[in-house]
Amino acid sequence: MSSAVDTTTGGEKKTSWPEVVGMHAKEAKEIILKDMPGANVVVLPVGSIVTHDFNPNRVRIFVDTVAGTPTQAWKDQADKLKEEVAQMIVASSTAGGLHERLLLIDVLERLCLDHLFEEEINAALSQIEAADVSDCDLGTVALWFYLLRKHRYCVSPDVFVRFKNVWGGFLVTNPIDLLNLYNAAHLRTHGEIILDEAILFTRRRLEIIWPFVEGSLAREITSTLKIPHPRRLHHQQELSILTRLVDDLQSYEREQLIPHVASTIDSYMKEHTVSIEVAREKIHMLKEESWKDFNSEWLNPNNVYPKQLLERIFNLTRTMEFMYNQEDNFTNCRNLKDIIHSLLAEPFTILI
DSSP: OEEEEEEOOOTTSOOOOGGGTTSOHHHHHHHHHHHSTTOEEEEEETTOOOOOOOOTTEEEEEEOSSSSOHHHHHHHHHHHHHHHHHHHHHHHHHHSOHHHHHHHHHHHHHTTOGGGGHHHHHHHHHHHTTOOOTTSOHHHHHHHHHHHHHTTOOOOGGGGGGGBOTTSSBSOOOHHHHHHHHHHHTTOOTTOHHHHHHHHHHHHHHHHHGGGOOHHHHHHHHHHHHSOGGGSOOOHHHHHHHHHHHHHHHHHHHHTTSTTOOOHHHHHHHHHTOOHHHHHHHHHHHHHHHHHHHHHHHHOTTOOSOHHHHHHHHHHHHHHHHHHSSSOTTTSGGGGHHHHHHHHTSOOOOOO
16 A cells, blocks of 8 residues: 655645555556646655655655555465466366377476476476377477476487388478477487487478468577577586587687687688688587587486586576577677567567
8 A cells, every 4th residue: 555655846846645645556646647747656665765866757656565555466466377377287187188288388488487387397297208199290299209308308209200201301381380390309319310300301391481471480480490499598518618619600700800719610620621611510510419418418317417407507508509599699799689678578479
């Protein structure tokens, strides 16, 4: 409830509104604006730190954040919604199909809300691992594979064999199914040839489809081709190697302006007498091999490192992938402006 009103106005203007004490902030604001049209009314919790600059058009409303205030109402509503979603996850084991269960978990993770339902999601995944996917479509199988590997279940890529065609491609044309397969295949480890083939196939198909789609689907294809989901912000030696390789791919031209810098690309060009294009491709291949090392370590059941430590290493590596994947965004930080704006200010659509 409104507990006090403060203003920095001067002259003959009204400087306080004791009559609104005890009212809801919205009601108090309406009364103030009637007396002082055009005022900049700012609602703040009691005890907030404020500036002391003079602003003749500003009125501050200080609200009690404990008893019956909007803040408490929002918290109560959030708790209610959280309970409803938790019940949805539990109920999906009997009330919904496999695809719907997978979508629910995937959406929560993309919204970065999964930490609120860790217990329910872990219980659901333990059941999902045992699901029979032999009759499921490719999009469902790909999402099943992606989520389980993401959560350290070492499921076999052989589930994709029945989707291969006689020409070496995959029986899939739906853009969303292609995206699911492309993302799933990026959780590959060494020797998983069918996942290597899946990446090449789906990337070519998505690049062909992209000019003919629009809206949220076009944006999703663009962002996924730049950085697949397993490498997004969704040992130490491997981390440093991968970080250096990704950095070198985008900062080569900049570093040539600094005489003392010897990049990996420059060294490879000189040692093997190849062009910059060949050197870049080789470094890209080495980077992909390093990602396979990471995935193998993540899925290793005998790994002695705590999951929390591995997650932090992965997240740091994903940060480097994001920073250097297209351009050297660490140095040219202005390039991040549009990305930050789209993340924090623009609405987005999750494709299902």
